[in-house]
Amino acid sequence: MGMIRINKLTKRFEKRAVLDELTLSINAGDRIALIGSNGAGKTTLFRCLLGHYRFSGEVGFDGADKGRRDLDMLSRVAFVPQTPPPLRMPVGELLGFAAKGSGADPAKMNDIADAMGIDLAEINTRPFYRLSGGQKQKVLVTVALARAADLLIFDEPAANLDPAARAVFIDLLAERRDASMLIASHRLEEVAPLVNRVIEMDRGQVVLDDSVMDRLKAGHFRACRIGLAEPHPTFAAALAEWGFTAQNETLFEGQIPAGDTLRFLGTLSRYASLVDRLSLETDPDGSDAGKE
Amino acid sequence: MTNPIRTTLGHMLRLELQESLRSRWFHFYAAVTIGLMLLLIFTGVAESRVLGFTGLSRLLVTYIQITMAILPLFIIVVTARSMVGDREAGNLEYMLAFPISLGTWFWGRFIARLALILVPVFAALAIAAIFGAVKGHDIPWRHVGLYSGLTAALATCFLGLGFLLSAISKSTEIALGASLLIWLLLVALFDLLLLSVLIKAQFIPEFVIGIALANPLQSFRTASMILFDPQLILLGPASYVILDNFGVTGYVLWALGYPTALGVVFAGLGYWRFSRSDLV
Numbered sequence: 001m002g003m004i005r006i007n008k009l010t011k012r013f014e015k016r017a018v019l020d021e022l023t024l025s026i027n028a029g030d031r032i033a034l035i036g037s038n039g040a041g042k043t044t045l046f047r048c049l050l051g052h053y054r055f056s057g058e059v060g061f062d063g064a065d066k067g068r069r070d071l072d073m074l075s076r077v078a079f080v081p082q083t084p085p086p087l088r089m090p091v092g093e094l095l096g097f098a099a100k101g102s103g104a105d106p107a108k109m110n111d112i113a114d115a116m117g118i119d120l121a122e123i124n125t126r127p128f129y130r131l132s133g134g135q136k137q138k139v140l141v142t143v144a145l146a147r148a149a150d151l152l153i154f155d156e157p158a159a160n161l162d163p164a165a166r167a168v169f170i171d172l173l174a175e176r177r178d179a180s181m182l183i184a185s186h187r188l189e190e191v192a193p194l195v196n197r198v199i200e201m202d203r204g205q206v207v208l209d210d211s212v213m214d215r216l217k218a219g220h221f222r223a224c225r226i227g228l229a230e231p232h233p234t235f236a237a238a239l240a241e242w243g244f245t246a247q248n249e250t251l252f253e254g255q256i257p258a259g260d261t262l263r264f265l266g267t268l269s270r271y272a273s274l275v276d277r278l279s280l281e282t283d284p285d286g287s288d289a290g291k292e
Numbered sequence: 293m294t295n296p297i298r299t300t301l302g303h304m305l306r307l308e309l310q311e312s313l314r315s316r317w318f319h320f321y322a323a324v325t326i327g328l329m330l331l332l333i334f335t336g337v338a339e340s341r342v343l344g345f346t347g348l349s350r351l352l353v354t355y356i357q358i359t360m361a362i363l364p365l366f367i368i369v370v371t372a373r374s375m376v377g378d379r380e381a382g383n384l385e386y387m388l389a390f391p392i393s394l395g396t397w398f399w400g401r402f403i404a405r406l407a408l409i410l411v412p413v414f415a416a417l418a419i420a421a422i423f424g425a426v427k428g429h430d431i432p433w434r435h436v437g438l439y440s441g442l443t444a445a446l447a448t449c450f451l452g453l454g455f456l457l458s459a460i461s462k463s464t465e466i467a468l469g470a471s472l473l474i475w476l477l478l479v480a481l482f483d484l485l486l487l488s489v490l491i492k493a494q495f496i497p498e499f500v501i502g503i504a505l506a507n508p509l510q511s512f513r514t515a516s517m518i519l520f521d522p523q524l525i526l527l528g529p530a531s532y533v534i535l536d537n538f539g540v541t542g543y544v545l546w547a548l549g550y551p552t553a554l555g556v557v558f559a560g561l562g563y564w565r566f567s568r569s570d571l572v
Binding site for chain 2: 047051053075077079086
């Protein structure tokens with residue numbers, strides 16, 4: 001049974017349809033990367049799900065159309081917005097509100113904040129809006145992950161995080177096997193290891209809905225050959241980290257875990273102008289034979 | 293899994309009270325409201341005599357007349373931009389993603405703000421009563437009580453208006469402009485000045501008095517006068533219409549009930565609009 005069923009969801013601003021009869025099902029256990037260019041409708045979709053916007057069409061939760069802003073649904077959804085709000089309340093007050101008003105576990109908040117590298121005791125009395133962008137994002141992620149939510153909706157959650165915190169954040173998300181996720185991100189390679197489904201939106205419609213896990217199963221590998229237009233030590237070092245061996249200065253061979261394909265392609269995209277030839281072949285029997 | 297957790301009215305009241313107690317507008321407002329009373333006390337207003345008023349009555353009349361000008365302006369300007377400001381800043385997007393009903397959010401803020409607006413006024417009136425007791429003046433307890441009630445009625449009216457403006461405005465600038473315009477209309481245009489012009493232009497008296505009665509500021513002013521001047525000598529011929537139709541008690545009840553009802557209706561309309569439009 002679909003956890004969330006969206007049927008012909010349309011949201012117009014004046015006459016422009018930002019979501020155009022969007023139909024989608026989110027199943028329990030789905031961990032979705034929502035991608036698309038600016039204005040594709042990702043944030044609008046989130047706001048419709050959270051009941052922030054009026055819309056036409058249907059959004060059903062657990063098989064029932066509960067209407068806009070159903071509190072049962074909201075109590076099961078944790079949200080981190082794209083831009084942290086400039087709340088004037090001290091951090092401690094926000095955490096207290098989240099604990100009492102949404103059931104966020106205070107002990108869990110401390111543990112998550114520690115892992116994210118932020119000392120809640122130190123910033124407890126500081127107004128939230130006075131924190132740095134990264135600190136704000138860490139606090140919001142802390143609150144969201146400490147809630148016993150069935151669905152995590154994150155809108156560009158790692159945008160303000162430093163690389164170390166970003167890595168911890170990804171690990172923390174990966175640990176939340178109990179929750180479904182809907183993560184909008186411009187860095188697909190970052191969330192790729194987490195997700196089992198990629199949805200691309202364009203002009204308010206779903207243009208790609210790919211169940212990654214079906215084909216990129218854990219334990220399977222893909223053989224990859226890359227030819228460069230010219231030698232490039234940095235790129236060679238990046239490939240070495242992926243376990244590639246150099247046949248010569250411009251030709252590399254290796255195997256990548258099928259589940260990491262998106263992340264690998266994300267890495268590759270940074271050096272796109274150097275790539276002269278590329279082959280990526282799935283092992284026909286799907287096994288990892290040959291991988292040392 | 294069903295999670296019954298909700299953000300209750302108690303959570304919301306506490307959040308809004310804490311938020312407002314921290315805000316500069318409240319500090320400034322409380323300082324002006326209480327400071328004004330202290331200023332009047334220390335400048336010896338209670339010892340002066342104007343139009344027969346002296347002692348604590350004189351102090352209260354002066355205070356309430358000044359309060360009438362600043363209280364509505366303050367309330368409407370601060371409130372009108374509160375929710376629309378939160379919407380523009382993105383605070384609503386985050387806070388309303390918690391399991392909180394729109395009714396709890398809206399009315400929790402309304403009640404908390406009303407309480408915070410009234411506390412400094414009541415504190416100022418209490419200071420006046422203490423001052424009167426220390427100085428040995430007769431304390432007009434009934435008047436102190438009625439002034440408190442009239443102030444609460446006026447505050448409710450303008451708070452409701454502020455919430456309505458905040459709910460329907462597209463931006464902070466529009467909310468601020470509209471609130472100033474409405475205040476100006478009520479204070480300046482529909483004031484006694486305009487009414488006297490209308491009388492001179494030979495409009496029927498009932499029409500002119502009707503305008504005065506419909507203006508919550510004017511009903512507050514007249515009711516505050518009537519407590520110390522039951523014949524409304526200060527008001528002139530208009531007093532005949534008021535006293536013939538209402539009587540002193542009737543008019544005071546009108547001045548207490550009408551602005552309160554108006555404020556609740558305004559706030560109700562604001563909630564209706566808020567809950568049926570895009571929240572962010």
